[in-house]
Amino acid sequence: MSPRPGKPRRSKGITEDAIITAAVELTRDKGLDDWSMRDLAKVLGVYPAVIHHHMGNRATVATAVVDRVLAEYQQLPEEDLPWQDWWRGFLTNLRAVFVQFPGTARHVATHGPSRAFADSIVDCAMRTLLAAGFERDEAAMVCRILVSQACLFTTLQDDQRRASKATDHRADAGVTDRPTSPEENPGYFRALFDYAIDRMLDGVEARRTATSGA
Amino acid sequence: MSPRPGKPRRSKGITEDAIITAAVELTRDKGLDDWSMRDLAKVLGVYPAVIHHHMGNRATVATAVVDRVLAEYQQLPEEDLPWQDWWRGFLTNLRAVFVQFPGTARHVATHGPSRAFADSIVDCAMRTLLAAGFERDEAAMVCRILVSQACLFTTLQDDQRRASKATDHRADAGVTDRPTSPEENPGYFRALFDYAIDRMLDGVEARRTATSGA
DNA sequence: ACCTGAACACCGTTCAAGT
């Protein structure tokens, strides 16, 4: 609590890796958009300019955080599952990762994952769809839609949580009749996500039988 | 181009209505998150504090902008349409409004529409679903999912446009093989939106026949 | 090569002072 408490605990040898690690932790408990370069610098005991020197701008750091998070936590379901089950498992797992790191879902939705991550996934994801009888173009579309869907509905959760955190204490105005409302019910966003994914999978399945069956 | 060109063209009588109107126009050509209170004040020929005096904070202005946009431009399909057609028409129209005012889709996804707007819509929207044979709870869920879906996929477009505007000139790096990539193809986002909505409607229909039919 | 410390050009918001 002294005037400038963040003494340079290691004034030499700040590495890019250390910056990313610190940024990941900040993201875990504040969200990707809720820490500043100055916050990050303070955690590292370093001047903000040092981060720019090592990594360029904030966008670079954010992208690195997302890449790290995906690389570290994302895993794939077994490959021989029926395609709906494979996708349900994959997207549910993806959501679980995103939820731990608020703001990352939106970043992936907007900028896509890193090349490396995409390559490691797309092969497998496409194979499940092609094996199920989708044509290449349709499979690519389904891929994109399903991943977007998962990112976007997780983004919805991130954003609504953030907004209700900002509003905070004025809650009990007169809007209590909102159906199955967000906060007080812990499984709300999970149920929304599952329902959205399930209906989408149903819709894609209906499309599959309609186009390949007839 | 003079030092402080925004002379108070009407130094008295700034109304809340005038503020909202100016904010709507700024939103139309820059996006809801891409103008500042200072920008808005300058357009009105007024000091920033004046806006705070009349409307409180930025969030209040943003909410007012969204309400105005929805009230002014949103319209409903005929009520006697089959439920899928009613929803396809409604959501397509909603998207058309959002696209004209970047950032408003995200605001609605996050904060919901105003009470008044919601009331005027929900009645009709629910009626189409109940008439089709959905139970109340399921219909409410379908309602929420479909509206969220439309808001979120429009948000995706807003955010990706914004990001590619920020990146600008580095485009032709080596990512040219991205399938049906965003910018060069004008109908890209529209096709994505339509496909997502259509599959979702298919999935909801499959659910309807499965639960009410059996 | 890396860090320091200050600066620049922005934000949203507040507030005493004027009228």
Place this chain on the structure above:
DNA sequence: ACCTGAACACCGTTCAAGT
């Protein structure tokens, strides 16, 4: 009641200067 003008506490980013 409404507007002025300056200020506060933040941002991301840059840069000459130190080591």
